[in-house]
Amino acid sequence: MTVAVFLEHHEGELQKGSLGVLGKAASLGDDVVGVVLGSGVQELAARAGGFGAQKVYVADASELEAPLPQPRVDALAQLVREQGIDTVLFAASVLASDIAAGLAARLDAGLNWDLVDLAAQDGSLVGTRPALEDTVYADVGWTSDVKLALFRPGTFDPVESGGNAEVEEFTPSFEDFSTQATMVEQAHEESEGPSIEDADVIVAGGRGLGGPENFSLVEELAKALGGAVAATRAVVDAGWYPYSTQVGQTGRTVSPKLYVACGISGAIQHKVGMQGSGTVIAINKDPNAPIFEFCDLGVVGDLHEIVPKLTELVKQRKS
Amino acid sequence: MARRPRPAEYPPQFDAREFVDEPSDPPDERIEVGILIVGAGPAGLACAIRIGQLVQESPELAERLGEVPVAVLEKGKQPGSHALSGAVVNPRSLRRLFRGEKRVADMPFYGEVEAEGVYFLRRDSALRIPTPPTMKNHGNYVASLSQLTRWLAEQAEEAGATVLPETAAEKLLVKDGRVVGVRTGDKGRGRFGERLPNFEPGSDILAKVTILCEGTQGHLTGVAIDTFGLEGESPQVWALGVKEVWKVAKPLRRVVHTMGWPLRPQKRFREFGGSFIYPMGEDMLTIGMVVGLDYRDADLSVHDLLQQLKTNPFVRKMLDGGERVGWGAKTIPEGGFVALPKRLHAPGLLLCGDGAGLVNVPALKGIHYAVESGLLAADAAAGALAPGRTPWTPGALGAYDDAVRESFIWSDLKEVRNMRQAFGRGFYMGGALAGAMTASKGKFPPGDHPTELDAESPAVRTDRRRRYPVPDGKLTFDKLSSVYLSGNRTRDDAPNHIRVRTDVPEEIAVMWEQMCPAQVYEAQDGHVEITPSNCVQCGAITAKGGRLTPPEGGSGPEYTLT
Numbered sequence: 001m002t003v004a005v006f007l008e009h010h011e012g013e014l015q016k017g018s019l020g021v022l023g024k025a026a027s028l029g030d031d032v033v034g035v036v037l038g039s040g041v042q043e044l045a046a047r048a049g050g051f052g053a054q055k056v057y058v059a060d061a062s063e064l065e066a067p068l069p070q071p072r073v074d075a076l077a078q079l080v081r082e083q084g085i086d087t088v089l090f091a092a093s094v095l096a097s098d099i100a101a102g103l104a105a106r107l108d109a110g111l112n113w114d115l116v117d118l119a120a121q122d123g124s125l126v127g128t129r130p131a132l133e134d135t136v137y138a139d140v141g142w143t144s145d146v147k148l149a150l151f152r153p154g155t156f157d158p159v160e161s162g163g164n165a166e167v168e169e170f171t172p173s174f175e176d177f178s179t180q181a182t183m184v185e186q187a188h189e190e191s192e193g194p195s196i197e198d199a200d201v202i203v204a205g206g207r208g209l210g211g212p213e214n215f216s217l218v219e220e221l222a223k224a225l226g227g228a229v230a231a232t233r234a235v236v237d238a239g240w241y242p243y244s245t246q247v248g249q250t251g252r253t254v255s256p257k258l259y260v261a262c263g264i265s266g267a268i269q270h271k272v273g274m275q276g277s278g279t280v281i282a283i284n285k286d287p288n289a290p291i292f293e294f295c296d297l298g299v300v301g302d303l304h305e306i307v308p309k310l311t312e313l314v315k316q317r318k319s
Numbered sequence: 320m321a322r323r324p325r326p327a328e329y330p331p332q333f334d335a336r337e338f339v340d341e342p343s344d345p346p347d348e349r350i351e352v353g354i355l356i357v358g359a360g361p362a363g364l365a366c367a368i369r370i371g372q373l374v375q376e377s378p379e380l381a382e383r384l385g386e387v388p389v390a391v392l393e394k395g396k397q398p399g400s401h402a403l404s405g406a407v408v409n410p411r412s413l414r415r416l417f418r419g420e421k422r423v424a425d426m427p428f429y430g431e432v433e434a435e436g437v438y439f440l441r442r443d444s445a446l447r448i449p450t451p452p453t454m455k456n457h458g459n460y461v462a463s464l465s466q467l468t469r470w471l472a473e474q475a476e477e478a479g480a481t482v483l484p485e486t487a488a489e490k491l492l493v494k495d496g497r498v499v500g501v502r503t504g505d506k507g508r509g510r511f512g513e514r515l516p517n518f519e520p521g522s523d524i525l526a527k528v529t530i531l532c533e534g535t536q537g538h539l540t541g542v543a544i545d546t547f548g549l550e551g552e553s554p555q556v557w558a559l560g561v562k563e564v565w566k567v568a569k570p571l572r573r574v575v576h577t578m579g580w581p582l583r584p585q586k587r588f589r590e591f592g593g594s595f596i597y598p599m600g601e602d603m604l605t606i607g608m609v610v611g612l613d614y615r616d617a618d619l620s621v622h623d624l625l626q627q628l629k630t631n632p633f634v635r636k637m638l639d640g641g642e643r644v645g646w647g648a649k650t651i652p653e654g655g656f657v658a659l660p661k662r663l664h665a666p667g668l669l670l671c672g673d674g675a676g677l678v679n680v681p682a683l684k685g686i687h688y689a690v691e692s693g694l695l696a697a698d699a700a701a702g703a704l705a706p707g708r709t710p711w712t713p714g715a716l717g718a719y720d721d722a723v724r725e726s727f728i729w730s731d732l733k734e735v736r737n738m739r740q741a742f743g744r745g746f747y748m749g750g751a752l753a754g755a756m757t758a759s760k761g762k763f764p765p766g767d768h769p770t771e772l773d774a775e776s777p778a779v780r781t782d783r784r785r786r787y788p789v790p791d792g793k794l795t796f797d798k799l800s801s802v803y804l805s806g807n808r809t810r811d812d813a814p815n816h817i818r819v820r821t822d823v824p825e826e827i828a829v830m831w832e833q834m835c836p837a838q839v840y841e842a843q844d845g846h847v848e849i850t851p852s853n854c855v856q857c858g859a860i861t862a863k864g865g866r867l868t869p870p871e872g873g874s875g876p877e878y879t880l881t
Contacts, residue, residue, distance in 0.1 A: 233811055237850060243812065249803070250811050250852065267799040288789065290800075 002031045003087040016198050017091030019051045020156030026052030028120045037072050039065035049165025051158050056165045059172050066183035069098035075172035077106045092150040100150050109146035116155050153197050154255045201227025202256045208263020212240035217307040224314040232270050248273035262303045266291025323777035324824045326864025331818035333866040335545035340490045344523040353384025355526030357488040359393035361686050362672030363532030364471035365416050365693035367391050371478025373701045383704050389480040394487040396877050398472035403649040403881040404464035405595050407456050412690035427470045428460040429599045434573035440580040445633035452757050453681035461597050465878045485873030491539050498667035500525035506871050510812045528700040528710050530669045535650045536858030537674035538869050547665035553657040553770040557650040557862040561621045561836045562607030564645030564880045571598040581627045586745035590614050594628050612773040612862045616781050617830035623787035626795040645880040646801040648836040650858040652676040654770045656736035664716040669696045680739045688728045695722040734761035740768040774864040778826035798838040802853050806877030809852040819865035821847040
């Protein structure tokens with residue numbers, strides 16, 4: 001069994017999610033190879049060895065410069081056929097999901113998506129897929145020869161193994177139809193600090209803040225902790241903060257090491273987006289708020305007094 | 320005494336004409352079907368199944384209806400996603416529909432009603448009272464309407480119907496005074512109506528006959544009643560039901576109804592309703608609270624009354640060691656006979672089921688009327704398409720009205736026509752009058768008693784909220800966790816489908832906040848804050864001064880056990 005992990009990269013950095021999947025695959029003991037596709041990415045490929053890959057296939061081609069799926073489907077399909085790879089794993093992203101779907105069609109391969117775990121059982125792989133709003137977990141397998149899987153973002157943390165990978169270059173050939181799409185423009189949302197899915201520390205604000213102007217309290221604490229800012233649906237709805245920061249059922253799912261909830265009641269719609277967090281600290285003036293039932297440390301009090309003091313203390317401790 | 324505001328004084332911006340249009344898609348992009356049914360509920364699916372049978376029997380009809388003889392539009396994620404009822408079902412019309420090809424034993428029922436009891440509750444006690452004759456359920460079956468609907472959808476597809484879920488019927492297509500189909504709603508619009516990357520425009524679906532089976536507060540049904548002047552002699556009124564499904568440690572062996580607490584008997588509060596508790600097999604039960612929306616107490620919340628109900632020792636005992644596994648809410652049309660539309664047809668159009676108000680309030684039944692009306696509508700539509708006839712042939716669709724009038728639907732509803740209104744006079748007086756009406760088979764007191772618009776009831780503030788239990792997450796629950804359990808995961812950036820004034824007096828703002836079981840409205844200083852994505856499309860706001868329009872297809876709750 002040879003497992004390949006698609007290593008997504010942006011702006012010269014391998015994505016944390018892909019490296020996490022790589023580490024997980026390596027821990028299952030099979031031959032694990034990484035695949036890096038792009039233009040000018042030789043150096044990136046070598047880095048994957050430090051996260052569990054024994055070998056990294058790299059394709060360096062101008063067709064692969066823009067983050068478009070079809071040329072990558074060509075490259076991966078070729079690799080699967082030529083190198084005896086039977087499993088390709090992806091950390092879900094917009095690009096990876098597109099590629100995985102295309103590859104599944106191309107190779108007539110089964111694709112399990114939204115997996116949150118992977119195990120080897122009696123020589124075959126078994127994935128874990130949540131269902132019914134994460135209330136049950138189903139074991140899923142594959143009946144196809146080639147097996148594809150997309151893992152939910154943020155499921156695995158990268159594990160630094162300190163190893164070295166052999167880097168092997170290959171030259172994909174592209175189908176005519178695969179190079180028809182060109183990228184016209186790439187826009188980046190301006191944001192300071194890490195994105196909330198990647199952040200180790202998140203400071204989140206809810207309606208208890210009292211008004212959009214008070215989000216500065218949350219921002220300052222996040223800055224002091226080196227973390228990202230998140231928000232609840234209620235405040236995003238009210239227009240206090242952008243939708244891209246919304247955590248919850250209809251927003252993002254995050255799993256930082258530390259989640260500081262300021263003025264958040266902890267309705268289930270919010271909880272399902274952050275219940276995978278390591279340590280949850282809640283500051284709320286309502287002692288009956290549901291968040292106190294699932295936080296690790298609860299502070300009943302006025303966040304307008306507590307948060308600035310906390311920010312001050314963190315700054316002192318750091319300096 | 321201070322003037323008490325009424326919700327009707329703050330009408331939303333809504334004009335039925337916004338939702339009537341001529342076909343606008345280029346001719347080659349229009350979708351043509353034989354008979355178009357709006358709403359995959361018991362009425363619509365029974366109608367589709369019956370048409371399937373008629374098409375089998377008649378090659379002429381099959382040819383006349385074309386490639387897609389029957390299409391059923393459903394706004395929910397799947398048939399049953401928006402279906403909610405008690406429900407104790409009278410199986411007579413289902414038997415008639417399936418003509419012995421399917422038996423009651425093949426239908427997804429939780430068994431026949433074995434025993435029943437009606438109780439008068441006080442806060443800490445329950446007194447068994449004789450079962451009123453209208454409420455006897457011998458020979459009836461307990462069901463989850465959501466499950467029954469899913470099963471009916473399978474039967475309809477087997478019978479040749481095309482069921483289109485996640486499709487909202489937004490506009491009535493009318494040409495030369497005749498209904499020629501509907502336009503479905505757009506998908507993928509943003510909060511301000513802008514087109515998102517996944518934007519998909521709606522389509523014109525054209526049909527020879529359009530049959531509206533939208534259920535309670537049907538959007539196009541309302542539009543059609545306005546457009547064709549079909550209002551009945553009295554306005555339609557509604558009740559709001561909120562229910563939960565529980566996994567329980569010990570089976571409930573009977574059907575239970577309660578009256579009294581936590582509702583108040585005084586005439587000035589106008590609180591008409593009660594609860595139902597039905598067994599669902601060996602390990603589940605369903606418990607619900609229903610209250611007429613003509614109530615006046617701005618602080619009344621049916622969801623919280625249900626939570627309060629569960630703290631009564633008699634009720635609580637049934638739930639001991641159990642776990643809540645489902646929740647949902649829906650309105651019930653309660654106007655009955657006097658509020659029925661003047662006619663159940665218009666050119667090219669038929670109205671069925673709850674949408675037409677075919678509900679028997681004292682018997683707490685409507686599902687079999689929905690099935691029966693769907694069946695009769697199918698017969699009438701097929702009759703209007705018999706060789707040599709068209710739906711425009713005089714009397715062709717009118718045959719449906721005649722059939723309904725000759726059916727048990729009509730005689731049942733006529734007999735109990737004044738009972739609901741009697742309870743506007745308080746619980747005890749209402750009870751006495753209802754008894755007289757039953758004894759005289761509806762002859763006494765004589766005449767028809769009018770209903771009054773729910774939104775005309777003035778709003779008064781009381782201290783009732785202090786008595787609602789603080790949710791403990793085990794026996795009693797808040798609204799938001801309940802919305803979550805309904806399966807609702809509507810995206811937050813969808814356009815607001817709720818037409819409601821936000822600049823209303825505090826009493827009205829509080830009334831909406833408390834009334835809504837899904838926490839859509841919040842009364843804030845001087846205005847109402849709205850969270851449309853919480854909406855479970857129960858329809859209460861339309862009864863009480865607002866107007867729901869169809870949200871994006873596929874949004875809203877995803878009921879499975881209700």
